[in-house]
Amino acid sequence: MNKTFDFWMDVSPGDVDWAARILISHGSQGAVESASAKGKIRVLGSFPVGRLRKIQEALRQLFRAAVATGEIQELPVVGAAPTPEVDWRGILRFHHRPFELGGIYFRSPWVESRGGLEIVLEPGLAFGMGNHETTQLCLRALHGEFKASPYSIRRLFDVGTGSGILALFALRLWEQLEAVGCDVDADAIAAAREAAGENGLTQRLTLFQGRPASYPGRFDLVVANLQWRIFQVEMEALASKLDVGGLLLCSGLLLDQAERLEDLGRSRGLSFVGQVSGKEWCLLRFRCMERA
Numbered sequence: 001m002n003k004t005f006d007f008w009m010d011v012s013p014g015d016v017d018w019a020a021r022i023l024i025s026h027g028s029q030g031a032v033e034s035a036s037a038k039g040k041i042r043v044l045g046s047f048p049v050g051r052l053r054k055i056q057e058a059l060r061q062l063f064r065a066a067v068a069t070g071e072i073q074e075l076p077v078v079g080a081a082p083t084p085e086v087d088w089r090g091i092l093r094f095h096h097r098p099f100e101l102g103g104i105y106f107r108s109p110w111v112e113s114r115g116g117l118e119i120v121l122e123p124g125l126a127f128g129m130g131n132h133e134t135t136q137l138c139l140r141a142l143h144g145e146f147k148a149s150p151y152s153i154r155r156l157f158d159v160g161t162g163s164g165i166l167a168l169f170a171l172r173l174w175e176q177l178e179a180v181g182c183d184v185d186a187d188a189i190a191a192a193r194e195a196a197g198e199n200g201l202t203q204r205l206t207l208f209q210g211r212p213a214s215y216p217g218r219f220d221l222v223v224a225n226l227q228w229r230i231f232q233v234e235m236e237a238l239a240s241k242l243d244v245g246g247l248l249l250c251s252g253l254l255l256d257q258a259e260r261l262e263d264l265g266r267s268r269g270l271s272f273v274g275q276v277s278g279k280e281w282c283l284l285r286f287r288c289m290e291r292a
């Protein structure tokens with residue numbers, strides 16, 4: 001059975017960026033463009049089936065507002081259909097490229113080992129093979145933190161763990177670390193479990209399906225590669241999971257969403273300590289300086 005549906009809108013060429021951003025900010029992991037009829041461009045995203053009605057309603061309201069404010073010229077023609085059955089694993093296998101970061105080699109099982117420290121990940125349907133800019137920003141930030149504090153980080157919480165890549169990388173870096181990973185998606189947790197086993201890190205990684213608030217205790221380091229609309233819901237919980245002095249790394253933000261996240265973090269009592277910008281995405285760092 002299909003687990004996702006495609007939602008598309010046919011827009012004028014000048015509205016393509018707007019349309020892509022709307023899809024991504026509503027939870028699509030990307031936006032695909034193709035030519036459509038009458039000189040329009042089709043911008044398509046994919047969403048979990050359970051969210052179809054909510055997405056359609058949210059977008060309908062947003063379109064009306066965008067036309068009213070002149071942000072776009074006319075209402076886009078939209079459509080939705082179950083995502084066609086595609087061999088995503090095959091496609092991902094084809095596209096995945098191994099890479100190295102901080103002396104650790106990230107590869108898929110069919111790429112030959114080079115010996116030394118590595119993380120082996122089977123490309124599947126969970127997000128997090130490491131090639132996406134949002135994941136790269138997290139991996140680099142974790143490595144930077146390791147170089148700055150090679151011994152003092154003991155507990156890490158990976159929120160929205162996907163394939164488990166961030167937790168696994170952190171466990172490789174910090175030998176004394178214990179990590180917890182959570183994800184709302186059962187498939188992601190299954191993939192992360194498989195990856196933890198494959199990499200011999202099961203003993204040090206606790207995984208559970210759910211949202212961050214449902215796990216007890218606090219952490220030295222919390223990493224969350226989510227999306228702006230999810231941070232709006234989860235920031236309170238993320239802040240509450242930090243020990244005093246603890247660091248929160250937030251990725252998954254488009255460049256123009258950074259300021260809003262900075263304000264959101266401050267409003268939850270966190271100190272903003274910096275931003276790293278990539279080409280399209282950025283990562284923000286917050287610290288918990290005190291607890292009321």
Ligand SMILES: C[S@@+](CC[C@H](N)C(=O)[O-])C[C@H]1O[C@@H](n2cnc3c(N)ncnc32)[C@H](O)[C@@H]1O
Binds near residue numbers: 164
């Ligand atoms: C962009 S992926 C990040 C995967 C991986 N951590 C990485 O950096 O490549 C975001 C993940 O967050 C999960 N997610 C979305 N909302 C969540 C929530 N409220 N709590 C926990 N996980 C969530 C999604 O299912 C998805 O697997």
